[in-house]
Amino acid sequence: AQSVSQHNHHVILSEAASLELGCNYSYGGTVNLFWYVQYPGQHLQLLLKYFSGDPLVKGIKGFEAEFIKSKFSFNLRKPSVQWSDTAEYFCAVEDQAGTALIFGKGTTLSVSS
């Protein structure tokens, strides 16, 4: 079965620091990849997605992610975080049947001002 690993459980940064959250997936074939974010008290929402094409994907709020097929990775980055980026971040891969998303366990990001 496909799986997603997020290496960092909790990341603490100061404002303006750079962010990189790791994500690795298990399936070696064609994959569709996603990052979702859950701000405190809110529902999960899509940050960005990768289906094909340019492996560097840009999302909302200045986030980007790079798909590296050889490393089975889809790391999320942001050059300069803000206090409002405090949230839980989930990496996900679409299952092989294209019927559901398989999520990682999430990374909690805390940004201090």
Added chain:
Amino acid sequence: DSGVTQTPKHLITATGQRVTLRCSPRSGDLSVYWYQQSLDQGLQFLIQYYNGEERAKGNILERFSAQQFPDLHSELNLSSLELGDSALYFCASSALGGTTNTGELFFGEGSRLTVL
């Protein structure tokens, strides 16, 4: 607001009991997905319905069942509850049967179940 509505927001019950969680998808969305979020397991896919029919099953226990009604709302039934069933249960919807076309699931705010 994602447009997906879940009720109740919070539910406290005892072991052995049965509860029903309800989800109304975004207007026009045909697919409903149920996920369970717990501290140790993260977000686990339970089951998907598309236009009233079960489409995909994930890690759903036999004590749990779901259905999608003609008006497209869905219910997740949890029975013979155990302490370990305490979790946040999310519903999500999408326009089509899979996630391929848009890649976007729209999530509700979840129903927090506490089993005592």
